[in-house]
Each structure stands twice: as structure tokens, then as C-alpha cells.
Amino acid sequence: MDAVVLDGRGGIALETRPVPAPGPGEVLIAPGATGICGTDLHLIEGTYAAGRYPLVPGHEFAGTIAAVGSDVSALRDGDLVAADPNLSCGECRLCRMDAPNLCERIAALGINLPGSCAAYVLVPARVVVPLSPALDATTGALVEPLSCVLNAVKRAPGWQDAVMVVIGAGCIGLLATTVAIHLGAAEVHVVEPHALRRDRALALGARSAATAATELDLADRVDLVLDASGHPGAIASAIPLLRKRGRFIQMGVAHPEATIPVSPYAIYAKEVTYLGANSCGSSFPAAAEMMVDLADRVRPLVTHTFPLARYADAVAAMRAPDAVKVQVA
Numbered sequence: 001m002d003a004v005v006l007d008g009r010g011g012i013a014l015e016t017r018p019v020p021a022p023g024p025g026e027v028l029i030a031p032g033a034t035g036i037c038g039t040d041l042h043l044i045e046g047t048y049a050a051g052r053y054p055l056v057p058g059h060e061f062a063g064t065i066a067a068v069g070s071d072v073s074a075l076r077d078g079d080l081v082a083a084d085p086n087l088s089c090g091e092c093r094l095c096r097m098d099a100p101n102l103c104e105r106i107a108a109l110g111i112n113l114p115g116s117c118a119a120y121v122l123v124p125a126r127v128v129v130p131l132s133p134a135l136d137a138t139t140g141a142l143v144e145p146l147s148c149v150l151n152a153v154k155r156a157p158g159w160q161d162a163v164m165v166v167i168g169a170g171c172i173g174l175l176a177t178t179v180a181i182h183l184g185a186a187e188v189h190v191v192e193p194h195a196l197r198r199d200r201a202l203a204l205g206a207r208s209a210a211t212a213a214t215e216l217d218l219a220d221r222v223d224l225v226l227d228a229s230g231h232p233g234a235i236a237s238a239i240p241l242l243r244k245r246g247r248f249i250q251m252g253v254a255h256p257e258a259t260i261p262v263s264p265y266a267i268y269a270k271e272v273t274y275l276g277a278n279s280c281g282s283s284f285p286a287a288a289e290m291m292v293d294l295a296d297r298v299r300p301l302v303t304h305t306f307p308l309a310r311y312a313d314a315v316a317a318m319r320a321p322d323a324v325k326v327q328v329a
């Protein structure tokens, strides 16, 4: 079978590999679509600590079951499915805290195990989630980023009736905007420097979209700020928007050495909370379910689709200003 293979030094090759055979508890999936995200860019360059090479990338995917292991009865050939790429141990302290994304012995498809940028990918049946027939591989491959947003909802619940600010209108920021409106947020405001992306946020129902948090005129009025930018300056300027008991959700991946100035007095006086939300947690099945309601709204977020053999072109397309989600299919 064809497989994209990364060497962790910027190299991207198309190789021929044997089709794996599912063992007990495993299924073979023929991916129909795989999304590329910032993590993949780090994996290509070898700047993602968990990457193991040579690596077949691809951790955001949906496809059809091509074969099942001897003891797998709940899934059948041809079923449309997605899969949580994170394989947790289920036993460590963090797994027992319902934080499988932080598992002490985590492995992940497309990170340190072969991923979906190949004709077939081998997946443990326990992480496979059947998709509604109302979905397809394109929207199915968006279940993984949606599950990351639902993990943020789980970390900081109560989006209904909230006044929210989302920083960054890339794929995660736009999905967060969509989820907030779906869950009944009172107002969603978006901070994003690129005009094309601000327009997308407004089209999805954002109340306003500004180039900087300071333009929003929302000081001390915001219940929830969700950062999907990782940009220290944007993060710092949005913290003063929080009202008393406001919560700041850090989803964006900042540079590991970046820091921001915070006012300990403001944290004390307003009793604000600053918390992190990282990867999908245990929200993958819930995201597969919610995708049925959101599919028509989020399908336009897939702006570019390339065949597998053009993986390098797909990666280059991510840098286009109009790109939101690039998929290989």
C-alpha cells in the first residue's frame, strides 16, 4: 500500500508498505479523509517531542472498516468510522481522573504509531467510534478537532448564556465559535488579525470580530475567554476582559518558553480561573454525536483537499491565508 512517511528532518516520502493484518482487538480502516494540523507541521520538522520516526502521520481521520480482528464483533466491513488517536493505558492516576489525554503511558496514532496517511491504518477497536450515516469522511475527520473543543467544554462547563471571546479564528477557534453558538452562548466575539478569518467567524454567527481584544470594549464583561491562538500578546490583552468568576481556557499552543504578565491582584479580586485544555480527553464519542448537528455548518471549514500522493502540497497549502482545514483524501 502507499504510505506517507516522515523522517523528522523535514523529509516527506511516499513509500510502498505491506498492508497490515488486524490481530485480536484490532480493525483495519481505509481512511477516506485525514486532516492536517499544527501538530503535523511539528512532526515533519521533528520538533514534536513524542514523534517517533520513520513515521506515517495522520491522527484526524475517518474512513471505512476494511477488515476486523477475529474477536471484533461490533464493527463490520464497510462501516463508516472515526477513531480517537490517543491510546491511553486506562489504569494510571490521570486515566482514573478521566484525563486519558494526559496518560502517563500514552501512545498515539500518527505521532508514535503509524497514522492514517496511508491506504490503510491499523487501529485498536476500543478507540473506534461508528459515525452516523448522515456524515461522510470529510466531516468525520473533523470529529477529532471537535472533540478537542468538547474537552474544553468539559474543563470549563457552562457555555450556555455565556458571554464568550474566542482568540484566533483558525480551525479550532471557528469550531469553538460554532460549538458555543450551538450550546446557547449569549454572545460570541472573535479576535483575529486576518480579515478572511474574521469574515468566517461572522458567517458562523459570531456577534463581532475584531483585530485585537482591546477593540472589543468588553472589559470586565466576559464569562469565558477561549484562546485558540497560542499568541502571548493576544492572550495577555484578553485576560482583563474577564468579569468576576470569569474563566480563561488555554487551548492554543504557545511557544514553550513564552510567558505573559498577569496581575495576581486581579485573579484574587475577581476570583478568575485560568485553565488548560489539551487534546480530546474522553470527549471523542460525544463529538461524533454532536457532529451530526454541526456537519453542514463546519463542512466549509475544509478549504483544501489533496490526494495522498500530494501530501507535501497539502502541507504547503496550510500556509495560504484562506486555508482553514486542509485534508488529504
Ligand SMILES: [Zn+2]
Residues within 6 Å of the ligand: 036, 037, 038, 039, 040, 059, 060
Ligand atoms: Zn491535530
Ligand SMILES: [Zn+2]
Residues within 6 Å of the ligand: 088, 089, 090, 091, 092, 093, 094, 095, 100, 103, 104, 105, 106
Ligand atoms: Zn494512563
